[in-house]
Each structure stands twice: as structure tokens, then as C-alpha cells.
Amino acid sequence: MEVREFPGPHAGTCQVVVEVAYCGVCGSDLHEYASQAPSMRGAGIFQPVMGHEFTGTILALGKGANGLSVGDPVVVHPGRPCGACYYCKAGATNLCAEQAGTGYREQGAYAERVVVHVKQALHLPDDSWLERAALTEPLGVAIHSLSRGDMNAGETVFIAGGGPIGLLTILAAKHKGAGRIIVSEPAESRRQLALKIGATEAVDPAKVASVQVRELTGGLGCDLAIECVGIAATMDDCLASTRRGGRIVVAGAFEQPYSVNLLNLLLQEHSIAGTFGYASEFQEARDLIVAGAVDVSSLISRVVSLHDLPSVFEQLTGDRNRDHKVLVAPNG
Numbered sequence: 001m002e003v004r005e006f007p008g009p010h011a012g013t014c015q016v017v018v019e020v021a022y023c024g025v026c027g028s029d030l031h032e033y034a035s036q037a038p039s040m041r042g043a044g045i046f047q048p049v050m051g052h053e054f055t056g057t058i059l060a061l062g063k064g065a066n067g068l069s070v071g072d073p074v075v076v077h078p079g080r081p082c083g084a085c086y087y088c089k090a091g092a093t094n095l096c097a098e099q100a101g102t103g104y105r106e107q108g109a110y111a112e113r114v115v116v117h118v119k120q121a122l123h124l125p126d127d128s129w130l131e132r133a134a135l136t137e138p139l140g141v142a143i144h145s146l147s148r149g150d151m152n153a154g155e156t157v158f159i160a161g162g163g164p165i166g167l168l169t170i171l172a173a174k175h176k177g178a179g180r181i182i183v184s185e186p187a188e189s190r191r192q193l194a195l196k197i198g199a200t201e202a203v204d205p206a207k208v209a210s211v212q213v214r215e216l217t218g219g220l221g222c223d224l225a226i227e228c229v230g231i232a233a234t235m236d237d238c239l240a241s242t243r244r245g246g247r248i249v250v251a252g253a254f255e256q257p258y259s260v261n262l263l264n265l266l267l268q269e270h271s272i273a274g275t276f277g278y279a280s281e282f283q284e285a286r287d288l289i290v291a292g293a294v295d296v297s298s299l300i301s302r303v304v305s306l307h308d309l310p311s312v313f314e315q316l317t318g319d320r321n322r323d324h325k326v327l328v329a330p331n332g
């Protein structure tokens with residue numbers, strides 16, 4: 001990873017140039033950088049610049065880019081579904097196979113400026129939201145995972161992993177009225193933050209998370225478990241923590257296959273669901289942040305420059321527990 005100079009970019013028809021204010025470093029970018037497993041962004045697609053969790057200010061508008069003005073603060077939806085396929089017509093735009101994405105198939109926001117389709121840019125009330133609204137995208141991911149798990153108010157939710165997605169899932173579950181939120185996380189600092197932002201209990205998985213979840217729920221187990229790490233140990237914890245008839249959502253990116261004993265699934269009537277991105281939940285996340293209904297500010301652990309980014313990627317891939325959400329401010 002290195003910083004390079006490029007000319008432009010310029011806004012084409014229905015496009016806008018966004019001057020990037022803040023762009024979050026995502027776990028999926030770290031995977032892309034460090035993983036030996038096949039690329040999540042599609043084998044063979046050259047990806048020049050990552051960065052898909054971002055806000056900024058409109059710098060220029062192309063022909064037909066209506067609804068925005070120069071200077072408007074915006075948060076950008078990195079996906080651009082085709083709008084015409086089976087999934088798009090059904091409202092499941094996250095499953096669109098033709099999805100072009102900023103920071104995926106197209107140049108992302110680890111850059112001073114980025115071009116996006118005008119429809120990707122959503123208004124923010126004013127500049128004061130630029131920093132917090134950079135967490136809109138991962139909050140959308142967290143909300144979608146709860147939708148996939150059919151979370152009902154009052155339920156006990158077990159969240160395996162207190163990284164950025166686990167922590168945002170706590171905020172989302174609390175907002176949606178979870179009765180009890182139990183988090184498992186090995187890092188003490190993250191357990192403390194989890195408790196501060198709304199977890200009812202935070203347990204150390206070294207002491208067998210599922211045993212603790214069972215104890216805390218009088219033997220019953222949780223109604224819903226969300227796996228936010230992507231390794232066998234935490235998936236084991238989720239399966240063993242969930243009551244009969246309960247649901248397990250896979251939100252972590254697994255680099256290795258995982259075996260499930262389907263007889264247990266049958267006997268316990270467990271449902272396992274995958275979750276990928278978000279559909280309408282992106283706008284919902286933006287609305288919750290700017291309404292002050294979900295406060296993501298304590299998750300932002302530091303803001304770095306574009307020139308710091310290569311070393312930050314080295315640090316974060318070497319020690320994922322070191323930070324919560326790191327933001328890049330390419331123009332700051």
C-alpha cells in the first residue's frame with residue numbers, strides 16, 4: 001500500500017465529486033490487505049483504491065446530478081445496485097450481482113476526492129455530523145444483521161466479538177429494544193466499552209462464553225446470537241449459547257470452512273442465517289445517527305492522515321484489538 005498522486009477526478013453525467021472528510025477503516029479492507037483467502041471483492045477484479053465508509057462535501061456536480069449543491073455535506077452509500085434485477089426489484093439491493101461499488105469495483109475514498117453517482121450521496125444536516133456519520137455504513141451492516149435474525153424487543157441477544165461491528169450491533173440492538181445484550185470479547189478495554197455503550201454483560205470467551213451465557217439466562221440460553229468475528233471458536237460459542245428454537249446470524253467473515261452438526265440443528269431447531277451488507281438499513285442508519293438516536297462517537301478511537309494509512313494497516317492487521325474504529329481524514 002502506498003500513496004500516489006492522480007489527476008482529477010471529474011464528474012460525468014449524473015455524478016458528483018465528493019471531497020472526502022472522513023473514511024472509516026473497515027475490517028473487510030484489512031481482510032483484503034492481509035488475507036491469504038480469495039478476495040471478497042471478487043477474484044480478478046483489480047482494485048486500485050479501497051475505502052467505502054465515508055462522508056464528505058460536494059465539490060462539483062456533473063450534468064443531470066440534481067438534488068445536491070456544491071458545499072453540501074453528505075454520507076455516501078458505497079453500493080450502486082443495478083435497479084433492474086430480481087433482487088433489486090424485491091428490495092434486496094444488497095444481493096444484486098451487478099452491484100458497482102465505491103471502494104470495491106470502483107475507486108474508493110482513501111483519497112482526497114472521489115466520484116460517485118448522485119443517488120449514492122445522502123444529505124447530512126450540517127458539517128458537524130461528518131465525523132460521526134462516517135459510521136453510517138457499518139451501522140447499516142449491524143442493523144441488517146439484526147433484521148436477518150428477526151430480533152424482537154425484549155429478547156436476549158448474544159454478540160460474539162466486541163470489534164467495531166460487534167459494538168455497533170450492541171448500539172443497534174439496544175435501540176431496537178433488546179431485553180438483554182451479552183457480549184463476549186477477549187480484550188478488557190473492549191469489554192469495558194461494550195458495557196459503557198449498552199451491553200448488559202460482557203464476558204471473557206477464555207472462560208467459555210456459552211457456559212456464562214447459560215448461567216446468566218438461568219440455563220435457557222439466548223434467543224438470538226450474532227457471530228461478529230469469523231472464526232470457529234466464536235461460531236461454536238454462538239451455537240452453544242442459543243436456546244432451542246433460537247436464531248444464529250453469521251456476520252463475521254470466515255476465511256475457513258466451518259462444520260455444523262446438522263443433527264444438533266435438527267434436534268434444537270436452530271436457524272442459521274447469513275447477513276450481507278444492508279438494503280434500506282443504510283438510510284435508517286444515517287437517520288438514527290443524525291437524529292441523535294444512536295451515538296457512535298465513543299467508537300471512534302483516532303483520526304489519521306492519508307500518509308499514515310499504510311502504517312495504520314500494518315498496525316491493525318498485526319493487532320486487531322488495538323483500536324475501535326479508525327477514521328482517515330484525507331484532507332484534514
Ligand SMILES: [Zn+2]
Nearest residue numbers: 026053137138
Ligand atoms: Zn465496511
Ligand SMILES: [Zn+2]
Nearest residue numbers: 082085088096
Ligand atoms: Zn440489481
